[in-house]
Amino acid sequence: MRILVVGAAGTIGSEICNALEHHDLIRAGRNGLDVSVDNTSEQSIKEMYEKIGKVDAVINAAGGANFASITELTPALNERGILSKLKGQINLVLLGHNYVNDGGSFTLTTGVMMDDPIRMGASAAMANGGVKAFVKAAAIEMPRGIRINSVSPNIVQESWDRLGSYFVGFTPVPASRVALAYKKSVEGAQTGQNYEVY
Structure with missing residues (x-):
């Protein structure tokens, strides 16, 4: 399969690439290994798809949000999560479905905080x-x-050394285990699922 991995150089993205190394991978990101993309920019996403052409699967492991308490979270700070983590991922689908071959797939990234809230x-x-x-x-x-x-x-x-203080009482999982859920999504047959790796 020809697979586009956005965020391929990140902690989880690199493990996804390891798990899917037997496929033809296109590694994308801000400092893309194969192609550059800024997922907050519609134009950048369009240019990426035009450059790479047809693929069998798109995986997104990129996107961020600001950590701030509700009393400190301003609309401006909140905008990063909207533009990058939310809108950026959705735009990969809206602008990319014509570039995905019949029977292909998209795999996006959510996260534990929507189910098990943390401060900030x-x-x-x-x-x-x-x-x-x-x-x-x-x-x-x-x-x-x-x-x-x-x-x-x-x-x-x-990421525990850097972010563990936010996740009090959580048990971290290896990124290689998380990568298997992306492999399941790409190589499996299910749709509409949110694979929880908690």
Whole structure:
């Protein structure tokens, strides 16, 4: 399969590439290994698809949100989660479904915070929940047999030193385990699912 991995250089993205290394991978990101893309820019997404052409699957492991308490979370700070984590992922589907071959797939990324809230995580939880709802609804009308799923990772072991203080009482999981959920989405047959790796 020819698979586009957006966010391929990240902690989870690199493990996704390892899990799917037997496929023809196109590694994308802000500093793309094969192609550059800024998922907050519709034009950048369009140019990426035009450059790479048809693929069998699109995986997104990119997108961020600001961590701030509700009393400190401003509309401006919240905008990062909307533009990157929420709208950026959805635009990969809206602008890319014509580039995905019949019977192909999209796999987006949500996250544990929408199900198990943490302090300062409301913006990320909002974006994660929006992506999950989009995937579930979009699955019933994706064209040409294209499937769509999302993966909801827990905090990963590789990020624990940097982010663990936010996730009090959580048990981190290895990024390699999270990557298997993306493999399941791409190589499996399900659609409309949110694979929780908690």
